[in-house]
Amino acid sequence: MNIKLLNLNCRAATRLLSESLDRDLTRIERIGLRLHLIVCGACRAYRRQLAAMRRMIRRHLATGGDADSEARLSAEARERILKTIEGRA
Amino acid sequence: VGTVLRRVQRSCAGVEWSRITEATIQAEHLAAIAGSMDIAMPSAHEHGSPAEDFATPARIASGVSPSAWLNEHGDYLYGYALSRVRDAHEAEDLVQETLLAAMQGFASFEGRSSVRTWLTAVLRHKLQDRVRRLARGRHLPLPEDDHEAEAGIERFADARFDSAGKWKPAPIAWSPRAEEPADEAMTEELRRVLLDCLERLPTRSGAALDLAERAGMSLSQISNLLQITATNAGVLLHRARLALRECLEEKWFRER
Numbered sequence: 001m002n003i004k005l006l007n008l009n010c011r012a013a014t015r016l017l018s019e020s021l022d023r024d025l026t027r028i029e030r031i032g033l034r035l036h037l038i039v040c041g042a043c044r045a046y047r048r049q050l051a052a053m054r055r056m057i058r059r060h061l062a063t064g065g066d067a068d069s070e071a072r073l074s075a076e077a078r079e080r081i082l083k084t085i086e087g088r089a
Numbered sequence: 090v091g092t093v094l095r096r097v098q099r100s101c102a103g104v105e106w107s108r109i110t111e112a113t114i115q116a117e118h119l120a121a122i123a124g125s126m127d128i129a130m131p132s133a134h135e136h137g138s139p140a141e142d143f144a145t146p147a148r149i150a151s152g153v154s155p156s157a158w159l160n161e162h163g164d165y166l167y168g169y170a171l172s173r174v175r176d177a178h179e180a181e182d183l184v185q186e187t188l189l190a191a192m193q194g195f196a197s198f199e200g201r202s203s204v205r206t207w208l209t210a211v212l213r214h215k216l217q218d219r220v221r222r223l224a225r226g227r228h229l230p231l232p233e234d235d236h237e238a239e240a241g242i243e244r245f246a247d248a249r250f251d252s253a254g255k256w257k258p259a260p261i262a263w264s265p266r267a268e269e270p271a272d273e274a275m276t277e278e279l280r281r282v283l284l285d286c287l288e289r290l291p292t293r294s295g296a297a298l299d300l301a302e303r304a305g306m307s308l309s310q311i312s313n314l315l316q317i318t319a320t321n322a323g324v325l326l327h328r329a330r331l332a333l334r335e336c337l338e339e340k341w342f343r344e345r
Binding site (some may be wrong): 009010011012014015018019021022023041042043045046048049050052053054055056057058060061070071072073074077078080081082084085086088089 | 155156159163164167168171172177180181184185188189192249250253254255256259260261262263265268276279280283284287301302303307308309311319322323324326327330331333334337
């Protein structure tokens with residue numbers, strides 16, 4: 001157990017906030033982070049910003065999301081795809 | 090057959106036990122072949138490719154009809170692809186790749202889901218492939234001239250904090266309204282700013298962030314893909330997020 005984890009500065013806390021988005025933190029990491037966030041408004045703001053960045057990227061750029069139901073294949077594209085798949089059949 | 094067996098065993102007299110066993114097994118194999126005229130070479134159909142497999146009349150009768158899939162689900166697949174890649178040509182290519190893969194893989198479709206659900210699953214797979222290819226092609230191996238950019242973002246990340254490790258300056262709070270623009274034009278503007286800020290990241294940090302946020306991968310998946318340790322991947326992501334945060338604050342949230 002690393003005693004430093006119970007007395008985090010912002011540099012270490014922001015690193016853990018980032019990690020928490022990509023993996024499960026250990027118990028001691030979670031406790032240390034929670035203690036720091038209680039006393040640090042700047043890191044609480046950063047946590048909200050990390051969440052906001054994730055939401056914005058997911059919503060506007062991600063490879064997930066809702067299908068575009070208005071989209072139509074052009075006649076040319078349809079013809080080209082049909083030729084290709086019939087060529088392979 | 091018995092003669093063959095005895096001859097093999099005799100010729101092995103004196104060599105160690107495992108060799109004899111091996112020879113005996115071979116002899117028994119020969120015996121089996123000799124004893125049964127039906128057992129010829131492994132039959133040819135076992136080696137047929139999935140594509141050849143597909144073309145059997147039975148398969149066609151059981152529902153492989155790519156042109157019908159194109160008719161019924163083409164627009165849907167295209168819309169789905171377009172919402173992810175935002176480029177018409179790329180989306181068309183993805184539809185084509187999906188239908189081709191679906192033709193080859195039809196054997197694995199057992200009618201447990203609707204054809205559309207199944208085609209969508211194939212498309213999602215293609216989209217994931219594409220993100221991985223993109224990450225590989227663009228970001229691996231690390232280009233020589235990018236070491237400077239990676240060192241730059243490292244200095245940048247260090248400089249966000251003072252010698253005691255405190256923020257300098259502290260992040261300002263972002264307006265929730267700015268995060269969700271009310272109209273189309275503003276949404277498009279936000280999209281452009283986001284892309285622009287992501288584009289500024291050095292290749293490896295940018296790749297790590299793409300994989301985490303756009304492809305939704307975990308730290309272990311990212312470190313596998315980029316062939317770096319999980320610690321290293323964590324550092325790249327941390328720096329990328331600090332840089333993205335500052336870029337968005339400057340270009341989007343500050344004036345709103």
